Structures are given as structure tokens and as C-alpha cells.
Amino acid sequence: MIELYFWPTPNCYKVSILLEELSVPFTVIPIHIGKGEQYTPEFQSINPNNKVPALVDHDGPDGKPITIFESGAIMIYLAEKSEKFMPQSTASRIAVLEWLMFQMGSVGPMLGQAHHFRKYSKITIPYAVDRYTKEATRIYNVLDKRLGITPFLAGDYSIADMAVYPWLRPYRWQGQELSEFSNLQRWYSAVRERPAVQRGLKVMEERLNPNKGKPTGDAWDILFGSSHSDDKKQTKPLVNKGPRS
């Protein structure tokens, strides 16, 4: 059984998308980072860095449980265990690791800084806004150039694509327009259309609110409760008979 310590953020979506792609059953354990749940001693024993995601696989190596933090390490573990989305040959495997490391070292941290200084900072620091917006543009150009050569970042669709995609979804927060990067835009649409990607992005809402979208309370009674009987229905006019006199 796999437990995913999760909050709906780009780094966590990387793992939920991969688990959905693998069709592996998993339990979501929400860690509300806005309430500081990442700082509890229980969670710290799982991730000494106090950040999500983290993962526990109760059926780890040699049948023993394994605890993993850092989204890149979690993705490598799951891909290697399942032998999917990570090729076996050295050259292809290194290509996946290159683009995964690029995501972990550049895409995530730099675009995260762009989010911070463009959106969350309580004061506007023009130097920081300019620096991280330019860095975002530079990163988008690196990705766009690569995707002009290969359909996906490492050739075939892999954990590298799953790692980058969630970070590009808030592209406007990063001061970017996808339409200015035609190869990237083509790739973005291809990844977005994958059903597992769509499920991975909804993982918390579906697992934690299984009734979401279903009518509850008064709405349920109105639609399906006793007032739904034919008798009651007929107490109301079915046809508008025009203005009352």
C-alpha cells in the first residue's frame, strides 16, 4: 500500500500524476501547508525537510516499508519499481534523469521564485520581479528548443514530462505566454490531454470530497427525496397558465 503525503501544489501533482499513470492504488494523506501541518513531529519523521510531497510504500524493497521525500527521488523510485516511464538503456535513462534534474534544479526553484516575487510577496521588489521573470523566459526557451527536437523532453513520454508539466500550468504567474513558445505549447497540450494527468490533478478533490458535485442536503431532498413523489409534483402546475387574475 502506498501513502502519499500531499497538498495540491506543483511538486505534489508530479507524484499524483505518476501514480495515476501507473494505475497504482494509493491513499492521499493531506498535509495542509497553510496551517503548518508540515511541521508536526509525525510529518518531520517522514520528511526532515518539512515539505510535501513525501511517500511511504509499505511494500518497499525486500518487502519492507520505505519512506521517501523529495519529489524527484519519489518519481525515480516509482518508475524503477514499475519499470515504466524510465527506460532501461543507459543513454535513454540518463536523458530522463537530465530533464528530471533540470526540473528539480531549475524549473521548480526558479519558477517558484517567480511566483513568490510576482504574486505572493507583500512588497514589490522590481529587481527580483525582473530577475525571476527573465529566468522563467530563459527556462521556457530551453524547454521550447528541446521540444523542437524531440516529442517529449527525453524522447518518449517519461517522468521528466510529468515533473515539468505541473510547474508550467501557472505560466501567467511567471509572466509567460505559452503562445510565444510553439513547441512547448504543442507538448503542453499533449500532456494536458492525457487522462491520467487530468486524474492526477484532481486527486485530492476526488479522494477527499467523494461527494463533490453530487447534490447534498436540501438539494438532494428536492431532487430525489420524498418531495420527488409524483403526488407532490402534481401539486404544482406543470404548465404556466398565464398571469393570475
Ligand SMILES: N[C@@H](CCC(=O)N[C@@H](CS)C(=O)NCC(=O)O)C(=O)O
Ligand atoms: N524539492 C522539494 C520541494 C518541495 C516543496 O517545496 N514543497 C512545497 C509545496 S510545492 C512545500 O511543502 N511548501 C511548504 C513550506 O515550504 O513550508 C521536492 O521537490 O519535493
